[in-house]
Amino acid sequence: MAIKVQKLTDTVSPLAGISFVDRLFDNVGMSNLIDNELGQRTRVTGYQYSEIIRNLSNVFISGGDSIEDINTYLKEHLQAIPNNHVPSPDTVLRGINELSVDNSKFVSNSGNTYDFNINLKLNQLNIKSLILTEQLEAGKFYDFDYDNQVIANKKYDAKRTYKKNKGYVPGIATIGDKIVYIENRDGNANVKFEQAATLKRAYALLESENIQVNRSRMDAGSYAKEIIDIVDKNSNLFYIRANKSAKLLLQIKEIINWQTVEINYKNYQVASLDFTQFYEDRKYRLVIMREQSKSNQIDAFTQDTFAYRSILTNDRISTEKEVIEYYNQRGASEKTFDIMNNDFGWKHLPFSFLNQNGAFMIIMAMIKNFYNYVVRKVSEVFSDIKPTTRLKRFIFKFISVAGKWKYQGRQWILKLYTHRPYDLLIW
Numbered sequence: 001m002a003i004k005v006q007k008l009t010d011t012v013s014p015l016a017g018i019s020f021v022d023r024l025f026d027n028v029g030m031s032n033l034i035d036n037e038l039g040q041r042t043r044v045t046g047y048q049y050s051e052i053i054r055n056l057s058n059v060f061i062s063g064g065d066s067i068e069d070i071n072t073y074l075k076e077h078l079q080a081i082p083n084n085h086v087p088s089p090d091t092v093l094r095g096i097n098e099l100s101v102d103n104s105k106f107v108s109n110s111g112n113t114y115d116f117n118i119n120l121k122l123n124q125l126n127i128k129s130l131i132l133t134e135q136l137e138a139g140k141f142y143d144f145d146y147d148n149q150v151i152a153n154k155k156y157d158a159k160r161t162y163k164k165n166k167g168y169v170p171g172i173a174t175i176g177d178k179i180v181y182i183e184n185r186d187g188n189a190n191v192k193f194e195q196a197a198t199l200k201r202a203y204a205l206l207e208s209e210n211i212q213v214n215r216s217r218m219d220a221g222s223y224a225k226e227i228i229d230i231v232d233k234n235s236n237l238f239y240i241r242a243n244k245s246a247k248l249l250l251q252i253k254e255i256i257n258w259q260t261v262e263i264n265y266k267n268y269q270v271a272s273l274d275f276t277q278f279y280e281d282r283k284y285r286l287v288i289m290r291e292q293s294k295s296n297q298i299d300a301f302t303q304d305t306f307a308y309r310s311i312l313t314n315d316r317i318s319t320e321k322e323v324i325e326y327y328n329q330r331g332a333s334e335k336t337f338d339i340m341n342n343d344f345g346w347k348h349l350p351f352s353f354l355n356q357n358g359a360f361m362i363i364m365a366m367i368k369n370f371y372n373y374v375v376r377k378v379s380e381v382f383s384d385i386k387p388t389t390r391l392k393r394f395i396f397k398f399i400s401v402a403g404k405w406k407y408q409g410r411q412w413i414l415k416l417y418t419h420r421p422y423d424l425l426i427w
Contacts, residue, residue, distance in 0.1 A: 016404070022078075023427060028373070031051075033129060047091055047095065055092070058078055062074055071088065101119050101121075101355060103354060127205060133370065139210050143215045143216075144203075144213045145216075145332075147172055148185070148195075151349070152167040154166055192223075203234040213234055213236070215236065215238065216239070220243050237314055238312075239311055239323065251286075259271065268324075270320035270324065288310045289308070292307075339391070381425055382421065385397055
């Protein structure tokens with residue numbers, strides 16, 4: 001039997017939930033913060049930075065995956081929001097380009113030159129936005145993670161990375177699921193190169209907003225004396241994966257008292273020893289874990305069939321198991337990078353150059369952090385939405401609701417076709 005269709009002339013948006021996100025952006029003070037920190041654009045340009053970033057936020061939280069989706073799919077739905085002035089994709093791109101800064105060049109000992117993009121103003125704005133939305137609190141101590149993430153792309157200035165593809169390798173600092181600092185870097189720059197200076201800048205920006213670091217956690221890409229010095233100076237405790245070395249393996253071979261512990265339902269042997277490889281005046285602790293290698297072949301150096309991993313730390317109170325389990329929680333930052341790539345535009349960088357894409361990445365990190373705030377607020381009313389809900393589910397459960405704005409009784413009223421508790425959202 002054929003389906004009977006009746007066409008209605010009223011314009012109803014299928015994405016009316018974005019109106020709540022747009023309103024929260026202003027009501028929490030994000031627009032004022034952005035314009036106060038970045039300044040006003042000239043009158044000729046027409047759109048302020050807050051309008052550009054707010055609408056960019058609306059695009060991605062509505063399910064768009066590129067700036068061009070403003071015109072392609074979403075313009076009429078965003079324009080339906082009262083007092084929302086929607087810029088064109090070209091205007092958004094121009095605004096982000098204005099917020100970019102020139103690259104800094106660093107020369108290695110071997111004479112190679114690498115570009116780094118150090119955008120302190122946008123990074124500080126991001127930290128201030130986290131404080132504004134009460135996701136960070138001045139005076140409190142937090143755990144700090146750092147990693148270098150390969151952002152594969154074929155942009156004009158992309159370089160061949162250690163993963164054998166072209167792209168950038170930005171240094172990224174996180175606190176929990178919140179990105180707090182980004183420096184975009186040439187793809188062919190060694191992750192240890194100038195990392196100490198990058199970390200120093202990241203710690204300094206947090207300190208300038210009175211955000212304190214309790215514990216820092218990093219992989220073997222941060223295992224170098226000058227990096228450890230900076231991390232130790234700016235953290236109460238630190239945990240860094242150690243690289244293998246002949247001297248280290250000699251120390252490990254002398255361990256007699258191994259203990260067996262269960263971690264993630266699997267048995268490992270663990271031990272600790274004093275670490276003196278880089279220093280004579282201070283002794284750090286090296287936590288060692290080992291397990292039978294899958295190949296079960298005898299290692300030529302250790303003369304056994306174990307695979308070894310070790311963590312360098314100044315924590316002398318926690319047990320080996322506690323140190324290992326805490327370090328293994330670094331996997332949360334990998335999830336954050338996956339979210340940025342797939343939900344918030346890092347997979348489709350819009351510019352041809354490292355510095356412009358660096359500005360875009362920081363702005364999108366700020367938008368992702370704002371999304372964390374939005375979903376937390378919504379979860380207080382909607383029982384089927386959790387603070388950890390991914391964007392796709394949030395769009396289905398909250399953004400995708402039929403509705404339209406009507407001006408009546410001298411005020412704008414959002415009329416929604418739903419039984420869900422949108423009326424309880426008081427922002």
